[in-house]
Every structure is written in C-alpha cells, then in structure tokens.
Amino acid sequence: MREKFNSFFSNKNTITEISDKDISQTENYLEVVKTFAKLTYQSVYIIDYQKRNFEYVSDNPIFLCGLTSEEVRELGYDFYFKNVGEKDLNLLLKINQIGFDFFDNLPVEDRKNYTISYDFHIINEKKNSILINHKLTPLFLNEEGKIWKAMCIVSLSPNHSSGNIIISSIKSEIISEFNLEDNVWENKKKAKLSDRETEILTLHARGLTINEIAEKIFLSPDTVKFHRRKLFEKMGVENITEALSYATHNKLL
The missing domain is CATH 3.30.450.20 (PAS domain)
Structure with missing residues (x-):
C-alpha cells in the first residue's frame, strides 16, 4: 500500500x-x-x-x-x-x-x-x-x-x-x-462554436426550453434543433446536459 x-x-x-x-x-x-x-x-x-x-x-x-x-x-x-x-x-x-x-x-x-x-x-x-x-x-x-x-x-x-x-x-x-x-x-x-451555437447553449444554460429559445432569437424550433445537432457533433456528445458539461469543462461559455 x-x-x-x-x-x-x-x-x-x-x-x-x-x-x-x-x-x-x-x-x-x-x-x-x-x-x-x-x-x-x-x-x-x-x-x-x-x-x-x-x-x-x-x-x-x-x-x-x-x-x-x-x-x-x-x-x-x-x-x-x-x-x-x-x-x-x-x-x-x-x-x-x-x-x-x-x-x-x-x-x-x-x-x-x-x-x-x-x-x-x-x-x-x-x-x-x-x-x-x-x-x-x-x-x-x-x-x-x-x-x-x-x-x-x-x-x-x-x-x-x-x-x-x-x-x-x-x-x-x-x-x-x-x-x-x-x-x-x-x-x-478544441471545438470552436459559432456565435449562434454559443447563443443557443447559453440560453439552455439559463434553463430555457427549445421553444423559448426559438422565440427569443427569432428562429423556428426546428432551426434551433438543427443548430443543437451540429453542436452535439462538434463536441462528440449525445444530449444538451453533456454539451453544457463539455462547454463548462473546456471554458467555451
């Protein structure tokens, strides 16, 4: 020992x-x-x-x-x-x-x-x-x-x-x-986020839903989902919880 x-x-x-x-x-x-x-x-x-x-x-x-x-x-x-x-x-x-x-x-x-x-x-x-x-x-x-x-x-x-x-x-x-x-x-x-991806991730971190995010940044919910999928691909994660953790650990927000 x-x-x-x-x-x-x-x-x-x-x-x-x-x-x-x-x-x-x-x-x-x-x-x-x-x-x-x-x-x-x-x-x-x-x-x-x-x-x-x-x-x-x-x-x-x-x-x-x-x-x-x-x-x-x-x-x-x-x-x-x-x-x-x-x-x-x-x-x-x-x-x-x-x-x-x-x-x-x-x-x-x-x-x-x-x-x-x-x-x-x-x-x-x-x-x-x-x-x-x-x-x-x-x-x-x-x-x-x-x-x-x-x-x-x-x-x-x-x-x-x-x-x-x-x-x-x-x-x-x-x-x-x-x-x-x-x-x-x-x-x-390191993964590099676009301004839109950073914006969406930040709003998720504040607890907003997809529909609320879409309304706030004047996009359709489907467009927000598209940006989220691209975000997940960049980070190699499967969901928003993992994405937020990845972003926090790598100082992306």
Whole structure:
C-alpha cells in the first residue's frame, strides 16, 4: 500500500525544500481559494506536493463520500485508497505518471497554463459508484519549476466510463488526449462554436426550453434543433446536459 501511495509522487516532481521566495508566493492565497469554493457547485481541494497531503478541502459533498471536509483533508491521499476501486486506483497511478512526464517536457514559464482532466469512479457512503471528472492545475511552482501546490476541481462527469485523459492549455487551441490502448498522446483541436451555437447553449444554460429559445432569437424550433445537432457533433456528445458539461469543462461559455 505504501508503495502505491508513493507512486502518486513522481521523482520528477519530488520537492524536498521550499525557499523563502517560494513561500512568498502563497501569502493569503487560501482565502481566495475558499471564496472561489463558495461560488461554485464543484468540489475544490488543494494538494501540497512537498508535504504530500491535502492542504484544503471544500465542503461541497460531491467529493466527500459522506465524510467531512476535515476528515478528507486529514486522510489526504489515503482517501483514494479508501474510496476508489482497484481498477480506477491503478488508472490514477497511470495518470500520475504520464501527467508528470508530459509536464516535465513543458517550458517552465508555460507550466501553470496547463490543466489535466480525467474521469474515475469514487465509492460514496451508500457504496454507490459515481463517475467524477477531476481537473488538476498548478497553483505554485518552486524555484526549480516543479509543482509545489495544485488546485483540484471535482464535478460529476458527463462521460460513461473512466479515463478520458486530456491535457489543455488556456493559451493553445490544441488539446492532448491520452490513448490508453496505444499508450500515446494524440493532439486534436478544441471545438470552436459559432456565435449562434454559443447563443443557443447559453440560453439552455439559463434553463430555457427549445421553444423559448426559438422565440427569443427569432428562429423556428426546428432551426434551433438543427443548430443543437451540429453542436452535439462538434463536441462528440449525445444530449444538451453533456454539451453544457463539455462547454463548462473546456471554458467555451
């Protein structure tokens, strides 16, 4: 078990010392994180790679599995061993390895622009398996360019199975998706929405029906449905719920 625990911490990102300059980055940052957590429906937690624990865990229940945020914080990485099945736990260890390998090849000055996203199951307090989407992005690097602290954001996944490993940058139109069968990264372009598609998706996000959207933007319901179908094709999704989740995850709205 301890060997698997240590597998979460790549030798390429092992931090033994933190300098005064590193520490100066973090002044009052947790207050900002706590405020952000209050404004989102997603679960938020902070990993400290130097201490190898969770520094902060929000109160949102999605990620807690019936525990309190303080209990999850105290468990740290042991939370995964208690609430993730063997198959998905091995997947997480794989993601950890390939993620740090990918990160290690990026220019240091560009590293904080990247986010890795993936799906895995957690077992809640009722012993039900729930597929979640997990995003991790660096908050602070040490002077060597290694990840010191990272923010993780957890929400329900729009997908149907574990995996779906994607790395993206806020400064690039290219996303890298990991092919688990071939064990390689594959690059593809982010979906680009037309102004009309963005408008329709935004109105759906506000809770409007197809007929209400059609009336608001002076189109027929059939035309709205046509735009929705094109939207689904671009995103590779099957319904509006998945489309909204995709758009949120990829910052298209």
